[in-house]
Amino acid sequence: MSSFSYRNGITSKGVGMKLDNYSSKSSSSFKSKVQSTGSSIRRSSTGSVGGGSKDDSAVSGRVRVAVRLRPRNAEEMVADADFADCVELQPELKRLKIRKNNWDSDTYEFDEVLTEFASQKRVYEVVAKPVVESVLDGYNGTIMAYGQTGTGKTYTLGRLGEEDTAGRGIMVRALENILAEISHETDAVSVSYFQLYMETVQDLIDPANDNISIVEDPRNGDVSLPGVTLVEIRDQKSFVELLRIGEANRFAANTKLNTESSRSHAILMVHLKRSIKGRNSSLSTESTGKTLKAPIVRKSKLVIVDLAGSERVEKSGSEGHTFEEAKSINLSLSALGKCINALAENSAHVPVRDSKLTRLLRDSFGGTARTSLIITVGPSPRHRGETSSTIMFGQRAMKVENMLKIKEEFDYKSLSRKLDVQLDKLVAEHERQQKAFQDEVERIALEAQKRVADAERNYADALEEEKLKCQKDYAESIKKLEEQWAEKQEKHGQRKVKFGPVDDGIDQKSNSELSTSGEVAKIKKTLQNEILLRKAAEAEVNNLRNQLTQWKKTEAARNDEISQLHKLVEDEAHQKARLEEEIAILRSQLLQISFEADQTRRNLDIGGNGELSGSLDSLIPQVKHQQPRDSGDGEKASMVKLFEQVGLHKILSLLEADDADVRIHAVKVVANLAAEETNQEKIVEAGGLTSLLTLLRSSNDETIHRVAAGAIANLAMNETNQELIMSQGGISLLSFTAANAEDPQTLRMVAGAIANLCGNDKLQVKLRAEGGIMALLGMVSCRHPDVLAQVARGIANFAKCESRAISTQGIKAGKSLLIEDGALPWIVQNANNEASQIRRHIELALCHLAQHEANTKDMINGGALWELVRISRDCSREDIRTLAYRTLKSSPSFQAELKRQRIDYG
Numbered sequence: 001m002s003s004f005s006y007r008n009g010i011t012s013k014g015v016g017m018k019l020d021n022y023s024s025k026s027s028s029s030f031k032s033k034v035q036s037t038g039s040s041i042r043r044s045s046t047g048s049v050g051g052g053s054k055d056d057s058a059v060s061g062r063v064r065v066a067v068r069l070r071p072r073n074a075e076e077m078v079a080d081a082d083f084a085d086c087v088e089l090q091p092e093l094k095r096l097k098i099r100k101n102n103w104d105s106d107t108y109e110f111d112e113v114l115t116e117f118a119s120q121k122r123v124y125e126v127v128a129k130p131v132v133e134s135v136l137d138g139y140n141g142t143i144m145a146y147g148q149t150g151t152g153k154t155y156t157l158g159r160l161g162e163e164d165t166a167g168r169g170i171m172v173r174a175l176e177n178i179l180a181e182i183s184h185e186t187d188a189v190s191v192s193y194f195q196l197y198m199e200t201v202q203d204l205i206d207p208a209n210d211n212i213s214i215v216e217d218p219r220n221g222d223v224s225l226p227g228v229t230l231v232e233i234r235d236q237k238s239f240v241e242l243l244r245i246g247e248a249n250r251f252a253a254n255t256k257l258n259t260e261s262s263r264s265h266a267i268l269m270v271h272l273k274r275s276i277k278g279r280n281s282s283l284s285t286e287s288t289g290k291t292l293k294a295p296i297v298r299k300s301k302l303v304i305v306d307l308a309g310s311e312r313v314e315k316s317g318s319e320g321h322t323f324e325e326a327k328s329i330n331l332s333l334s335a336l337g338k339c340i341n342a343l344a345e346n347s348a349h350v351p352v353r354d355s356k357l358t359r360l361l362r363d364s365f366g367g368t369a370r371t372s373l374i375i376t377v378g379p380s381p382r383h384r385g386e387t388s389s390t391i392m393f394g395q396r397a398m399k400v401e402n403m404l405k406i407k408e409e410f411d412y413k414s415l416s417r418k419l420d421v422q423l424d425k426l427v428a429e430h431e432r433q434q435k436a437f438q439d440e441v442e443r444i445a446l447e448a449q450k451r452v453a454d455a456e457r458n459y460a461d462a463l464e465e466e467k468l469k470c471q472k473d474y475a476e477s478i479k480k481l482e483e484q485w486a487e488k489q490e491k492h493g494q495r496k497v498k499f500g501p502v503d504d505g506i507d508q509k510s511n512s513e514l515s516t517s518g519e520v521a522k523i524k525k526t527l528q529n530e531i532l533l534r535k536a537a538e539a540e541v542n543n544l545r546n547q548l549t550q551w552k553k554t555e556a557a558r559n560d561e562i563s564q565l566h567k568l569v570e571d572e573a574h575q576k577a578r579l580e581e582e583i584a585i586l587r588s589q590l591l592q593i594s595f596e597a598d599q600t601r602r603n604l605d606i607g608g609n610g611e612l613s614g615s616l617d618s619l620i621p622q623v624k625h626q627q628p629r630d631s632g633d634g635e636k637a638s639m640v641k642l643f644e645q646v647g648l649h650k651i652l653s654l655l656e657a658d659d660a661d662v663r664i665h666a667v668k669v670v671a672n673l674a675a676e677e678t679n680q681e682k683i684v685e686a687g688g689l690t691s692l693l694t695l696l697r698s699s700n701d702e703t704i705h706r707v708a709a710g711a712i713a714n715l716a717m718n719e720t721n722q723e724l725i726m727s728q729g730g731i732s733l734l735s736f737t738a739a740n741a742e743d744p745q746t747l748r749m750v751a752g753a754i755a756n757l758c759g760n761d762k763l764q765v766k767l768r769a770e771g772g773i774m775a776l777l778g779m780v781s782c783r784h785p786d787v788l789a790q791v792a793r794g795i796a797n798f799a800k801c802e803s804r805a806i807s808t809q810g811i812k813a814g815k816s817l818l819i820e821d822g823a824l825p826w827i828v829q830n831a832n833n834e835a836s837q838i839r840r841h842i843e844l845a846l847c848h849l850a851q852h853e854a855n856t857k858d859m860i861n862g863g864a865l866w867e868l869v870r871i872s873r874d875c876s877r878e879d880i881r882t883l884a885y886r887t888l889k890s891s892p893s894f895q896a897e898l899k900r901q902r903i904d905y906g
C-alpha cells in the first residue's frame, strides 16, 4: 500500500501528517505498511524464529489514532443550550474542526473520526479489532483511551453491557473475539487487571496485593509484573465476572485512598499463548531417519489501558500547581506525554524510565506492538481548552512509529520434555525385553534339564527291568535243564540195575534211543524259545538306545536354541548402545541449537545495529563479562548437564565427523564450552586443543576456522595452554588462517588468540621468530575496528612483557622486537584512533616502548614522541596520562629532543 504525505492546509495551525487508509470496514488496511520515518530505532525483540536474519519479520506500523465525540449529557443540554458544540466533525473526510471563535476554526485529520452517533460495535471494529487480530497473529497489541474525565474513556473500553449487549465496550468484545478464534486444546488465554495510582501498582483482582513491582527482562527489555494475579480464562462469562470484580475493587480501593477513578490508570493485560501447528524446527538424524520437532509457540500480549483523566496534566500547569505537586498528581501521565513528544520528534532520548506507566507501555510506543489510541472529547465549549489539548496529544501520537515484530519462539522446553519421555520409554522397553529374554532362556534350560533327567531315568529303569527279566528267564531254563538232566540220569540208573551187565537185545537199545531223541527235540525247542526271548530283549534294548539318542538330539537342538537366544540378547544390547549413541548426538545438536537460539536472542538484544557479528561474542571475555552474570543461569546449568551426559570425548570425536554440518555443530559446541573457564582444562586434557589446531589446518570451511580460532583464543588465556599452542605450531596455523580469511570476525578471533599469546613473557622470542608480530600487522589491512582492537591489544601485551623483562631481569635492552618488525608506523597512526578500545591499547603500548632508551631514537623519528606528549596532556584516563608524563620526564633522550625543539615541558 502506498503512503503519502499530506499537509493539512485548511488553517495555518493544521498538523502535517503522514496518512494511509484507516478504513472503517476492513481490518486489513490497518495492517498496511507505512514507511518508516526513522523513529523506529527502539526495538525490542524476543528470540524470534528465523534466528539469523534479524529484522526480516519486522513490519513498520504507525500508532493509529481515532477521535470519539461524546453526545451532550443532560446538564450540557441545559447549560450549553444557547451555544454550538465546540467541535464539528467531518467523518467522511476524517476531519475534526475545533472552533476558535465565531468565524475561525482549526482543522485536524485523524485516522478515524467517530461522531456522537457511532455505535460501540463500530468503535470496536475500527479501533480495536485490527489490534486484536494482530494479537491473534502473534504480535503484541495496545488499545488505549485518552481524554478529559467524563468524555467516555471507561464507556468506550470498560462497559460490561450486561443490561444491553449493544453497549458492550472494547474489553468485553476483545475477549469475545479472542475466545472465538482460538483452539482450547492448543492455546491459552490468561488475564491480569490492575491499576496504577501515584506510581503504585494495585491488583484489581486481589486488592490485598497493593504494591506490585515491575520487572524488566535484562535480555530483551520485556516488562512483566510477577506479583500480579493471573487468571486463566476459558469462557466469556468468567471473564465478565472478573471485570466486574475488578471494577468493584477499583471503586473500593479508590474510596479507601480517598481519590476518584479519574486519577488512576486501569490496565487490563491479556496474555495469549498459541501453538503453531504444521511448522516446526526439525532435527533429523540420518541413521534413524526420524525427525524431532521443536514446536513453535507465539506468546503475544494485548494491553488495554483506561488512562486517568487528561485534565490532571493540564490543571497542574494552568491552576498554578508547583512542579512537585504536578508530579504527584500524575507523574505517569505527564511522562507519557513527554515520551510521545520525544518519539514524535524522533529525539534521541525517550524518557521511558521516568514513570511506571511509560515503563509498562515501553513496547506500545516506539516498540514492537500494534497500537491504537482513542481520544475522547466532549462537545461543551466550556471545556474548549481541555478538548484542544487532547486533540494535540492525539496528533502527536499519530507520528509515533512502531516496528511490529511477531512474538514467536521455538518451544525447546517441550521438545526436551518429549525427548526425555521418549528416552525413558526406550530404556524401559529395552529393560522389559531383556528380562523377558532371560526368563525365556531360563525356562528352556530348566525344561531341557528336566527332559534329559526323565529320559535317563526311564532308560535306566527299562534296562534294570530287562536285566531282571533275562536273569529270571535264564535261571528258569537252567533249572528246567537240571531237572531234565536229573530225570535222565535217574532213568539210566534204573535200567542198569534191572538188566545188569547182560547184553540185552536190540529192542531195549532202540527204546532208549527213542526217548533220548524226544528229550533233544524238547531241549532244542526250549533253546529256540530262549533265543527268541533274547532277540526280543535285544530289540527292546536297541529301541531304548534309539530313544536315548533321540533325546540327546532334542537336547542339542535345545542348546542351539539357547545359544541363538543368547545371540539375540547380545544383538539387542548392541542395538541399545547404538540408540544411546544416537540420543547423545541428538542431545548435542539440541544443545547446540538451544545455545544458538539463546545466543541469537542475546545478540539481538545487545546488538541492534543490524550486524550479526555478535554470534560469537561470548568467546571474547571482555564482552562476556559485560553481560549480567545471572542471565540464563538455568539454561547454562542444563547445558552443562547435557554436556556431561553426552561426554566431552564424544563431542571432540565429532570434530572429525565426515558430515560437514556435524563438524560445524561440534566445533561450535566446543567453542561455547571453551568460553567457560571451568571447562577449559577438561577440553585440553581430552585433546581438544590439538583437535582445534588440526581443524585450522585441515578444514577449508571459514565458519569452522572462525569458531575454532575463537575457541583457541579462549583457551589461550591460560599460560599452560599458551605454551601448548606454541609448541604445536599454533602461530603458523593462525597466520595461515588469517591469510585465507574473508570474514573480519575470523580475523578478530585469530588476532584475539595471538594477542593472548603476546601476553606471555616466556614465549616472546619464539612468537616473534615464528612471525606472530608480522601476522598481527598483516591483519590491520582489514580495517574492521574489532580486528584493530585485538591487534592493538596484542601489541600492548607484547610491549608490556618486553618492558617487564628488561626491568625485572636486567636484560641489556636492545631495540624492541615490535620496532624491529616495523610496527611503529601503525602504532603512531592509530595512537589517536577514535575507537577508544583501540586507542587505549596503543597508548599503553607507546608508554611501555618509551620506557627504554634503545627505542627512543626510532620513536622520535617516527613521530611517537608527539603522541606521547599528547597522551600525557589529553588522555582521559588519569593513570595513563600520569604514566606518559613520568615516562617523558625520566627519559634523557626525550627531554633533549623537547629542549631542542624549544618545547617547555614541565
Ligand code: ADP
Residues within 6 Å of the ligand: 069, 070, 071, 073, 116, 147, 148, 149, 150, 151, 152, 153, 154, 155, 156, 262, 309, 376
Ligand atoms: P471517563 O471514563 O472518560 O471519565 P465515562 O466513560 O465515565 O468517562 O463517561 C462519563 C459519562 O458519559 C457516563 O455517564 C457515560 O455513560 C457517558 N457517556 C460517555 N460516552 C458516551 C457515549 N458515547 N454515548 C452515551 N453516553 C456516553
Ligand code: MG
Residues within 6 Å of the ligand: 153, 154, 155, 261, 262, 306
Ligand atoms: Mg473513567
